[in-house]
Amino acid sequence: MQNRERWVADTLVELADILAPALEPKSYWLCVANRYAELVGSSSIRLSAGPVVVHTDERLEKPPLAGILSEEGPGIDCHVDDKPVVDVLLDDAVTRWRRLAPAALSLGYRSAHAFPLSRREDVLGEVTILTSETAPVPVADLRLAVALADAATIGMLNHRAIAGLTRTSEQLQGALDSRVIIEQAKGLVSARLEIDPSDAFRVLRHYARANNRRLSELCELLVDRHMSASDLVGSVSHRAKRTGSRR
Known part of the structure; x- marks a missing residue:
């Protein structure tokens, strides 16, 4: 050599x-x-x-x-x-x-x-x-x-x-980004429908399940204004409405 x-x-x-x-x-x-x-x-x-x-x-x-x-x-x-x-x-x-x-x-x-x-x-x-x-x-x-x-x-x-x-970091970052979007959407729905944040989260989760959508995907649509909180009104429970009426 x-x-x-x-x-x-x-x-x-x-x-x-x-x-x-x-x-x-x-x-x-x-x-x-x-x-x-x-x-x-x-x-x-x-x-x-x-x-x-x-x-x-x-x-x-x-x-x-x-x-x-x-x-x-x-x-x-x-x-x-x-x-x-x-x-x-x-x-x-x-x-x-x-x-x-x-x-x-x-x-x-x-x-x-x-x-x-x-x-x-x-x-x-x-x-x-x-x-x-x-x-x-x-x-x-x-x-x-x-x-x-x-x-x-x-x-x-x-x-x-x-x-x-790298994979773990990407997964954690994805989870964090998803959580931020969910919190933003929850605040938006709470304000627009005048319900508690916990009830707003239940509304989001119920709508996502009923329409076979991922919760993060739904929240992203709301935050990006591709959907409005009024689109979720049909999924608001009577309990959530009552809670909002007492506010």
Whole structure:
């Protein structure tokens, strides 16, 4: 790999850029998989993270490997044990992975590795690497592979947290805006029909239910003058009228 330091810097920045509102998990994980393919020579990558599965080589998606990697292999082992699986020669793994090893060998792969995408109690998935090389992965590259998995996991966890906070904020703001509109409409109906605010709220709620409308939608129509309080007169209860007459 040429300019290793530049590659590391660019990779870390790319994985940390999770604030884009339109960030797609599949695109993010494919980026991670491609980075592994650059790090480990002559390799094909399968990355599984929940419902998202991406590949850097179409051979992993077709027979004889199609389906096998989701049932056995280094990825499954590292997911279960939550620790990397490295430098496993496929010639020596026929007993360990009875289906995967022969299938991978038939396609020219010679060794396998896998790294968990996990952080403390959060386990997102795993990265499986099949390579045609038999030489052990250099220690420095193994450290980078682990760091890459950690950085990608942290990035995705942060994206999920930010997305969750954004949704909560939007929901709270929507509830607040709705409440303000309802209070405005309640005051308007109370003044125009000369009834108590509590009775005005009952009038609004009754009209909304009777006409299969959301209360906030009805109140918005009233506040924006697309409806008038007189349109609600037919739904005013006798009790509300009596209350108004005593004022």
